[in-house]
Amino acid sequence: EDKVVQSPLSLVVHEGDTVTLNCSYEVTNFRSLLWYKQEKKAPTFLFMLTSSGIEKKSGRLSSILDKKELFSILNITATQTGDSAVYLCAVVVDSNYQLIWGAGTKLIIKP
Amino acid sequence: EPEVTQTPSHQVTQMGQEVILRCVPISNHLYFYWYRQILGQKVEFLVSFYNNEISEKSEIFDDQFSVERPDGSNFTLKIRSTKLEDSAMYFCATTRDTAFEQYFGPGTRLTVT
Numbered sequence: 001e002d003k004v005v006q007s008p009l010s011l012v013v014h015e016g017d018t019v020t021l022n023c024s025y026e027v028t029n030f031r032s033l034l035w036y037k038q039e040k041k042a043p044t045f046l047f048m049l050t051s052s053g054i055e056k057k058s059g060r061l062s063s064i065l066d067k068k069e070l071f072s073i074l075n076i077t078a079t080q081t082g083d084s085a086v087y088l089c090a091v092v093v094d095s096n097y098q099l100i101w102g103a104g105t106k107l108i109i110k111p
Numbered sequence: 112e113p114e115v116t117q118t119p120s121h122q123v124t125q126m127g128q129e130v131i132l133r134c135v136p137i138s139n140h141l142y143f144y145w146y147r148q149i150l151g152q153k154v155e156f157l158v159s160f161y162n163n164e165i166s167e168k169s170e171i172f173d174d175q176f177s178v179e180r181p182d183g184s185n186f187t188l189k190i191r192s193t194k195l196e197d198s199a200m201y202f203c204a205t206t207r208d209t210a211f212e213q214y215f216g217p218g219t220r221l222t223v224t
Contacts, residue, residue, distance in 0.1 A: 034212055042202055042215040043154070088154065092209070098144060098156040098167060099204075099213060 002027040006089050006102035014110050017079050021105045023089030024071040031092040033072050034099065035063055038086045046074070046087075076107075084109045113137040115216035117203050123222045127192050132219045134186045134203030143186045144204040144213060145178065147171070154202070160186065193223045 007022045025033065032050040036043035047056045049065035049072055056063050060079075065072045076083055086106050090099035116135045124130050136143055145157040159166040160178055168176075177189045186205075190197055200220050204213040 031209070036215075041200070042217045045212045045214065048212045090154075098159050098169075099146070099154075100156070101154040103153045 002091070002093060002100050004089055004091050004100050004102040006087075006105050008105060009103065010106040010108070012108045012110060013079060015079055015081060017109075018075065018077045019079060019107060021074040021076075021087050021089075021107070022071060023074070023102055025089075025091045025100075026070065027091050027093050027100060029094035030067070031094050033065055034090045034092065035072070035074050036088040036090065038088055038104065039084075043088055079107075079109045081109045081111055083107060115203055115205055115214050117201075117216035117219050119219060120217065121220045121222070123224065124193055126195060126223055130190050130193055130221060132188045132190075132201050132203075132221070134188075134205075134216055135184055136186055136203070136205035137207070137214060140205035140207045140214075142166075142206045142209060142213075143178075143180070144206075145188045146202045146204060146215075147199040148202065148218075149199040157188070157201075190221075193221075195223050197221060198223045 004025045032048055034048050035046040037046055047063045052065055052067040060077045063074045086104040088104045089102040118133045143160040146154050148154045156169050158168040158172045158178055175191045180186050200218045202218045203216040206213045
């Protein structure tokens with residue numbers, strides 16, 4: 001059965017800290033891995049990763065994929081209270097392209 | 112920037128009633144999905160739709176559920192006879208191609224009483 005596991009499930013840090021969120025997966029026919037940020041409602045897209053070792057970066061956020069070890073990390077540097085959210089990892093598998101989701105990491109940034 | 116829209120934002124219905132949730136995809140997107148998220152739980156795939164037919168559906172998507180694109184713009188999810196356990200946030204997502212990210216609508220919160 002395809003599965004996506006995120007860790008930690010929750011994380012509390014202070015503003016300015018750097019955090020690393022983890023996502024590991026076991027799926028057949030991996031196609032891509034996506035990171036989303038979910039605040040109050042819908043997930044908003046952050047990154048899509050398809051190739052190993054190529055870092056994607058957007059401002060203070062960055063992510064990388066390791067297809068050999070079957071995991072991805074999402075880094076957030078110089079965290080701000082606005083980064084507080086649930087960060088979701090999802091994997092696209094080839095069979096029908098739906099997203100298989102992890103349970104999310106709830107990140108709380110304290111001022 | 113184009114976005115996926117969903118209506119209504121919140122629907123309250125009694126058990127056994129039919130509900131229709133509506134989604135307007137981004138205009139050049141061809142692949143459509145419904146997901147649901149029960150409060151406090153992970154997002155779950157329901158169904159994918161391409162070329163006017165279902166491509167794949169999960170175990171959750173039983174005979175009580177159906178999808179259609181009646182007028183070439185709206186993409187709807189119908190639940191024929193709602194159950195208490197159908198209470199959840201329902202998200203529509205669309206993408207122009209499977210090589211690209213899926214964009215999510217704001218969701219419809221369905222409450223079955």
